[in-house]
Amino acid sequence: MTTQHHDDPHRLASAEIVVGIDGSAAADLAVRWAAETASQRGRRLRVVHGLDLAAAGAVYGIYDVITPPVIDAIRREGTDLVRTARRLAHEVDPTLTVEAEVSEADPAHLLIELSESAHLVAIGAAGSGNTPGHLGSTLLAVAAHGHGAIVVVRDTGTEQQTRRIGPVVVGADGGPVSAAAVGAGFAEASERNTQLVAVHAWSDLYYDRFAGLPYTICDRDAETAGQAILSEQLAGWQEKYPNVQVIRKVYLSGPRLALLEWSRSAQLLVVGSRGRGGFRGLLLGSTSNALVQTAHCPVMVVHPQ
Secondary structure, eight states, X not given: OOOOXXXXXXXXXXXXXXXXXXSSHHHHHHHHHHHHHHHHHTOOEEEEEEOOHHHHHHHHOTTSOOOHHHHHHHHHHHHHHHHHHHHHHHHHOTTOOEEEEEESSOHHHHHHHHTTTOSEEEEEEOOOTTSOOSSTHHHHHHHHHOSSEEEEEEOOSSSSSSOSSSOEEEEOOSXXXXXXXXXXXXXXXXXXXXXXXXXXXXXXXXXXXXTTOOSSOOOHHHHHHHHHHXXXXXXXXXXXXXXXXXXXXXXXXXXXXXXXXXXXXXXEEEEESSOTTOOTTSSSOHHHHHHHHHOSSOEEEEOOO
């Protein structure tokens, strides 16, 4: 059951789970994940598709006005897509309340606007490596500029495409943005009745790029400092969520690699929208940016209020 949080619009009982679709297999997976989450939490699901008529007009001819028959055809296709997505959601839970929205707006702008009041926004991702699949720039724009929690739903690469077992893993770097991710990590672990693995890397250096730089931590001072940072960021949350068992992991360097490895067994990876530097000018912190494109499980990017 959902809990009312008057100081956080994303935790209100009325906050919906929103999923963006484009008709791809990755979007279908995001719909199923979002439907499962909405069903478990007693929340409404909103399926949205942005037509982006301005871009469509450019495709059909920069110098020609997009004709009404073309607009009608684009709208019909969008309506068919959300109808199919609604059917997929009801396959997960026939009793689920599913709202559908077809908008003329740009998909990224639409999802970013909806994220202001949504419980979370889900968007699918396909492929692996350094080139994002499914929605391309839309995915990265929403993950970078959305509000609250943006979940990039990635295929686990196994028969069970999204896991219902395994821990929630959160990256804790000691920065202010990371604090919001830690809070979200506890909430998700509690909702899912599973363990929380809190991962801290003492250095942002990538150990594999420097000859002789170890991955595991062997410096007592660095270990002590890392554990102290974790203790500070976890303080208060364990009292608020006493049902959540916390496992603490400290590494010398390479936060991206450590979290990527944990994503092989996690059911959800939680990261802040920016790293410990917290520069707002960046689209995403380098670690978050890499993980939404390469992780082996869904990745929740948390934006502080």
